[in-house]
Amino acid sequence: MAGHNKWSQIKRKKGALDAKRSKIFTKLIKEITVAAKVGGPDPDGNPRLRLAIQTSKAANMPKDNIERAIKKGEGNEGDYSEVTYEGYASNGVAIFIECLTDNINRTVQNLRTIFNKGNGSLATNGSVEFLFDRKGVFIVKAAAESAPDEDELLLELADGGAEEVEFEDGYITIYCAMEDFGALQKKVEELGMDLETAELQRIPQTTVAVEDPDAVRKILRLIDSLEDDDDVQKVYHNLELNEEVLAELE
Known part of the structure; x- marks a missing residue:
């Protein structure tokens, strides 16, 4: 992941x-x-x-x-509808979008325009949702000092429902099943970890590798444009970003 x-x-x-x-x-x-x-x-x-x-x-x-x-x-203000949309970027990259909107017609039109400009397309409901698993994802800052033993920490987190734990670049990313989100959140709080984000995400079951850096840039521009839309809350995709491609982007 x-x-x-x-x-x-x-x-x-x-x-x-x-x-x-x-x-x-x-x-x-x-x-x-x-x-x-x-x-x-x-x-x-x-x-x-x-x-x-x-x-x-x-x-x-x-x-x-x-x-x-x-x-x-x-006060019962803010008449927002929770809606989701699905689509494809170029190279067959799947995109799943979560929105909060007070005007569904506006949202659909905006998303269709963004996809068209980005060489992608909106798809029918259910077209890509099955490609993603709903997971709890916690990102915490790794303590430089007084950090617990890594094996001990893994055991503690597993006790709270963690399925996978990654240590990278001063951060710890913890994954759990959606139904274990609350239990793991309590465990993270009990351990006094420096939590940066905690959210339910849609994690791709498989990823699509795109080797051409220019093609990757275009796909990421499309994703950024979707994220910039005021009605869009979250954007998920299954683009594989390996180290070689990322090096080209930096």
Whole structure:
């Protein structure tokens, strides 16, 4: 699964998070609002809201913004629909998109335009969803000092439901089944780990290798354009990003 997260790690290292902070805040505010509207304003009894708040804090969103978004959801404001779309980039790369929108017609038109410009195409529902597994993904900063023994940590995480753990570039990425997300989140908190992100992701079962760096750049530009759309919350793909191709992109 390391290749799946490699591109997001590179963007984080290059400071792309800061460059898109206002857009990220918009997406996080939507998620907080919907979570509070659907499950109530108390994060202790609303796992989705608790996760949204945690993610927002990790993105350095001001506390006032978080509180306003919760109140907006509590007041039954923000009439957003949760919808998903599927499509293909060039070279047969599958793309799955999660959206929160107050105008489905606008969203579909925008996505179709982005796909067309990026030499891709929207597909019918169910065309690519089966290519992805829903997994919990936790990214934590590895402690430089007073870190537990790696084998001991693996045992602790496995006890919390972890299926796979990767150590790379000062970060630890932990995967679990969707139904074990809450248990693993509690375990990570119990261990006092420095959690950067925790979310449910769609992990590709198999990946598509594209060797031509120019073709990879075009596919990644399409993915970035989809992520930039205001109605889009998450974009998942099965493009394989191996070390050789990544070296060409840097």
